[in-house]
Amino acid sequence: MPSSTDPFLLLHSIGKTFASGVTALENVNLKVNEGDFMSLLGPSGCGKSTALRIIAGLSNPTSGLVEWRGAPLRQNDIGFVFQEPTLLPWASVYDNVWLPLRLRGVSRKDAAPQIAEVLERVHLTGFEEAVPRELSGGMKMRVSIARGLVTQPRILLMDEPFAALDEITRFKLNNDLLELWAERGFTVIFVTHSVFESVFLSNRITVMAARPGRVFDEVAVDAPYPRNQSFRTSPEYAALCRKTSDALVDAINATAQDLEETVHGDH
Amino acid sequence: MATTDQPGRAAPALVIDPEEARRERRRKRERIGSWLLPLTIMGLAIVLWDRICVWNEIPQYILPRPGVVLATVIKDASLLFSSLMVTLKITVLSLALAIAGGVGLAVLFTQSRFIEMSLFPFAIVLQVTPIVAIFPLINIYVDDQTTKLLLCAWIVAFFPILSNTTLGLNSVDRNLIDYFRLNGASRWQTLWHLRLPAAMPYFLGGLKIAGGLALIGAVVAEFVAGTAGQSSGLASRIIEAGYRLNAPRLFAALILISLTGILIFLALSWISHLVLHRWHESALKQEH
Known part of the structure; x- marks a missing residue:
C-alpha cells in the first residue's frame, strides 16, 4: 500500500487566533506520512477546516510552523477539493478541469491528454461539454476531484467533500476515491465529521476537540486495503467505528467540560 | 449516469392522469x-x-385617428427616419460609452476598496441629480451639439451598468477566489477568468436598464437643447410638430420612439439570453 513512514508534512505547535479573539487552533502538532490517507475528524468548530486552510497556504498560522519534507513543494503539488463542488458555472466540464492548467499557461489543446485521462478516472468520459448545472451533485463532485487531480498533486486536501451528498452517492465516491488513491499514491488529508466515512477511508484518524481547536486523539485504522463494500459490513469495521466514535465522544465531552469550567470560573 | 431531467413534455401516446x-x-x-x-x-x-x-x-390637430398617424409615418418616412437615425446614433454611442465607462470604473473599484469608497459618491451624485438640471451647465461648457447630447445620455445610462457590474464583480464565490489563489492566479487572471464572467448576469441586468435610459437620455437632452438644426433627432421633430399643431406627425414621432425603446429592450434581452441561457438561473426555462 502507498503509505510509508517517511514524514511528508509536519505541523509544529500551530496556533491560530482570529482578530475577533476566537482561538481556532491551539498547539496543533501533526505528522503526515507520504501516501497517508489521514482524516481530520471532529465536531464543528474544532478548527479542522482552519487547519486544512493553513496547510494549503490559504491562511497563515498565528504561531507555529508548517514544514514540508522531501522534494521542495511546488504549486502543482497541492490539490484542493472544497465542500461544495466550487466549479465555474459558465464553463463546461472540460474547461473546469482545464482551469488549474490554464492558470499555469497550458493551452486547451496541450492539456487534452491529461484532461481526458483524469476524466476517465472519475468516470466522466462523454460529459466534457456539459455545464455544471446539467450534472447531478455527485457528478459535480467528480468534476471537482478531477480538477484537483489534473495537476498530479502529491497531496490532496479535501474539506468535507461528500458531506452534501446522499448516502448511495457518497459510498460510490468513497470507493472511487480509494481506488484513485491506491493507483496514484498521493497523500490525502480528509476533513470530515463522519465517523463511518473516516474509518472506511483512512489509515489514520486524527480526532480534534473544539474551543480551542486542538488535536485530541489519534486512531490508527489498521484494516488492510483494498477496502470495498464487504468491509463496510464487517465486524472489524464495526469495532473500528466504535473505537473512533468513543474517541470522538470523549473529544466532545472534553469541550463540554471546558465550557462548564469556564462558566463556573466566570461566576 | 443520467444528466438532468429531460423537459417534461407529454408525448401524445403517453397515458397521463386528469390532473397532469x-x-x-x-x-x-x-x-x-x-x-x-x-x-x-x-x-x-x-x-x-x-x-x-x-x-x-x-379635430385632427388635437387627437388624430390611428389611421392618420400611420399614414403620416409612411408619408413623412424620409424625414422621420433620418431623425430616428440621429436619435438612435446618440443612443447607441452613449450606451457604448456607458458600457466602457461603467465596466471600466467597476473593474477599477474592485481593484481597491479605497478607490471605490473615494469615487462611488461622485457616481451617485451624477445619478441622483436630474439631467434636466445639469444640462444648462453642459450647454455652457460644450460647444458641439452631438457631444452635448452624448454626454447627457451617457450620464443617465452609465450608473445602472456601474452599480450592477460592481455588485457582480464582488459577488464571486469566496471558495472560487481561494481556489484561484491556491493556484497562484494573478490579479489579471482572476479578473478575466473569474470575476468578469461571474459579473455577467449582473452586468446584463444593468445593460437592459441602461438601454432604455440611453434612449430617454438622448431624447430628453435634445428636448432641453431645443435646437432644431439640419441633423436633428426625433425630439426636435416633436417640438417642431407641437409648434405647428401637426398632431399626426407628433404622434408618429412618439410611436417611433416607443418602438425603438421596445426594440432596444428586446435586442438586449436576446443578447442576455444568448450569453446566459446555458448556465444562469435567471435564464432557465421553467418546466413545472
Whole structure:
C-alpha cells in the first residue's frame, strides 16, 4: 500500500487566533506520512477546516510552523477539493478541469491528454461539454476531484467533500476515491465529521476537540486495503467505528467540560 | 449516469392522469395567451382610440385617428427616419460609452476598496441629480451639439451598468477566489477568468436598464437643447410638430420612439439570453 513512514508534512505547535479573539487552533502538532490517507475528524468548530486552510497556504498560522519534507513543494503539488463542488458555472466540464492548467499557461489543446485521462478516472468520459448545472451533485463532485487531480498533486486536501451528498452517492465516491488513491499514491488529508466515512477511508484518524481547536486523539485504522463494500459490513469495521466514535465522544465531552469550567470560573 | 431531467413534455401516446392533463392544457393556454393577449388588448385599444375620435368628432390637430398617424409615418418616412437615425446614433454611442465607462470604473473599484469608497459618491451624485438640471451647465461648457447630447445620455445610462457590474464583480464565490489563489492566479487572471464572467448576469441586468435610459437620455437632452438644426433627432421633430399643431406627425414621432425603446429592450434581452441561457438561473426555462 502507498503509505510509508517517511514524514511528508509536519505541523509544529500551530496556533491560530482570529482578530475577533476566537482561538481556532491551539498547539496543533501533526505528522503526515507520504501516501497517508489521514482524516481530520471532529465536531464543528474544532478548527479542522482552519487547519486544512493553513496547510494549503490559504491562511497563515498565528504561531507555529508548517514544514514540508522531501522534494521542495511546488504549486502543482497541492490539490484542493472544497465542500461544495466550487466549479465555474459558465464553463463546461472540460474547461473546469482545464482551469488549474490554464492558470499555469497550458493551452486547451496541450492539456487534452491529461484532461481526458483524469476524466476517465472519475468516470466522466462523454460529459466534457456539459455545464455544471446539467450534472447531478455527485457528478459535480467528480468534476471537482478531477480538477484537483489534473495537476498530479502529491497531496490532496479535501474539506468535507461528500458531506452534501446522499448516502448511495457518497459510498460510490468513497470507493472511487480509494481506488484513485491506491493507483496514484498521493497523500490525502480528509476533513470530515463522519465517523463511518473516516474509518472506511483512512489509515489514520486524527480526532480534534473544539474551543480551542486542538488535536485530541489519534486512531490508527489498521484494516488492510483494498477496502470495498464487504468491509463496510464487517465486524472489524464495526469495532473500528466504535473505537473512533468513543474517541470522538470523549473529544466532545472534553469541550463540554471546558465550557462548564469556564462558566463556573466566570461566576 | 443520467444528466438532468429531460423537459417534461407529454408525448401524445403517453397515458397521463386528469390532473397532469389539466396542467398540460393550462401550460399550453398560457403559452398562447402570453402573446395573444397583449396583441388583442393593443388592437382593441387602437380601435377604441379610433372610435373615440369619430364619436366625439375630435379635430385632427388635437387627437388624430390611428389611421392618420400611420399614414403620416409612411408619408413623412424620409424625414422621420433620418431623425430616428440621429436619435438612435446618440443612443447607441452613449450606451457604448456607458458600457466602457461603467465596466471600466467597476473593474477599477474592485481593484481597491479605497478607490471605490473615494469615487462611488461622485457616481451617485451624477445619478441622483436630474439631467434636466445639469444640462444648462453642459450647454455652457460644450460647444458641439452631438457631444452635448452624448454626454447627457451617457450620464443617465452609465450608473445602472456601474452599480450592477460592481455588485457582480464582488459577488464571486469566496471558495472560487481561494481556489484561484491556491493556484497562484494573478490579479489579471482572476479578473478575466473569474470575476468578469461571474459579473455577467449582473452586468446584463444593468445593460437592459441602461438601454432604455440611453434612449430617454438622448431624447430628453435634445428636448432641453431645443435646437432644431439640419441633423436633428426625433425630439426636435416633436417640438417642431407641437409648434405647428401637426398632431399626426407628433404622434408618429412618439410611436417611433416607443418602438425603438421596445426594440432596444428586446435586442438586449436576446443578447442576455444568448450569453446566459446555458448556465444562469435567471435564464432557465421553467418546466413545472
